[in-house]
Amino acid sequence: MKNKKIIILWHNGGRLANQLWLYINLFSYAIEKDIEIKNPSFYEYARYFKNEKQTFASFLSYFLPRKIIKLIYLGYAKISLKINNKNSISADALTLLPPSTEKYPDIFKKLETGEINSLYTWGWLFRNPEGIKKHHQKIIEHFKPKDTYLIKAEKHLDSLKNFKHIVGVHIRQGDYKTINDDTFTFFQEEEVNIFLIEYLRYFNLTDKETCFVIVSDGEISLKKFNEKLNIRNFKGNLVEDLFLLAKTDIILGSNSSYGQFAAYYGNIPHIAFNNKGTDWSQQK
Template sequence: MLVISAKSGQLGNRLLLFANFIAFARENKYTVLNPAFEEYAEFFQSTAKDFLCCYPAPLLSMPGNKKIRQYYYNFNRSLAESGRFNTIDIKRDKPFNWSRSNIVEQLKPKSLNFFKGWLFRDGWFVDETANLRKHGDAIRAYFQPLKKYQENIAKLISSIRNGTDILIGVHIRQGDYRQHQDGRYFYQAEQYLKVMESARSLFPHKKVTFLICSNEKQDADSFQHLSYVYGNNHIIEDMYALAECDYIIGPPSSYTMWASFYGERPLYMIRDVNKALELKDFVHYYQWQGVFHYNDDWSKSFWEWTH
């Protein structure tokens, strides 16, 4: 049994980490428990009714509340730190690959195996996308949002598609990106606008509408000469609405990476706001490539996305 006993990042990172564990577990007949999914479990059909956050889903399950889930997480953290079980700490000094690491050799098949570390954060898992693709349908089925979110998303997308030919989702990540990696991927609204105008020019004879989702309130005047609609401003509904778009644009972020994976939609990660876009710049999740830049200060290690 594999137990994810430490948290890594926010929603997108937790989903990608969990998904990669599920793919590995399906390949090797393991069970996964993910106490570290506690804050987000209530949003998804499978985990909302199972406080263990277990894959495969158990025959008998019990929903949990925030207090139970927090206790469950803290209890597993203490077990992982106790030294009585097999605990594997994944360092963030190089990209991770199940087959090329010695992790598999450290697993004890008939025991609890606790995992700590930023195992699949951002681009650390790019060598594992083949497994994600192979088990993609099962993973997507597991991470279906609750019906109420699906209904809100369907209503939003339907209303947009009735009046457009091409729908492009745009993730304007500001807020925390002012400080993240020293602001490497923080862009002003006018810079996003430049990228959006370049994307619109790819479809000269079609009506293009942008679905704008942001973690910071935007000035409507910034985009007034474009056809656009704002998302519902909900962490799940925005992410899964992006997954329903024809194309997705955003800075390097696990949030849009998950939308790209879940919806099987091509994604363009903004690295140069002055670039004239081409359709080939939008790539599917199984095509992601990048260069890993290591720094002795792990918080400054980063992926430079190249494709």
């Protein structure tokens, strides 16, 4: 029975995909070293996953505003961090973990040898690129959504079986509409329409055999797309959208951790929209 454990106290305040990226990087380290891992900071999304236990903060999220729960949870997390300060580590800068590196913070080694039994983490920059590759299958098994959320996505994709190619399209709106940064550009439907036509043309696909399934955190006007394109607008929640994307053949979309995680989970390509032009030759 495992008696050594990692407790993830806090991430970076981001939403589902950002939290999942942190979680799986530490999770893969825990698998590598046979260490238990708990993530109370995942309280907002634990309810959607088969293998995640809901905490008191999780239950509060059913009826209290997100901001209020965050304040309550952060109060608890900061107290826990203060009490366990000697057994904690913050990732203010990139922190690689095994099997991605042999040089990593000594406090992890103390956990491995049993010098300490618990390690509390704070921050988002724990990374384990080799670990998430090596343990991909175990990661996707652990992070399976509950059937309630998966079935809706699967039913929608089943209705598209007549198409040879199913392309997931992620259009992030929300904060991307106001961020003034070329890396995180918001694209209007008319611009996305051009990307989709370019995609078909470059890969020599026909509009008849290809279906584009759009997910977005905002309203989408299908009238702004070329009428020859087969477009479907899937309207699920944050989790349903994520796992629908993961089950498509390829993802085109905004440059965000959301589409990137869906691609990782589904082991499929992800091509980000680029306002300076997409180099499709790099995607083959």
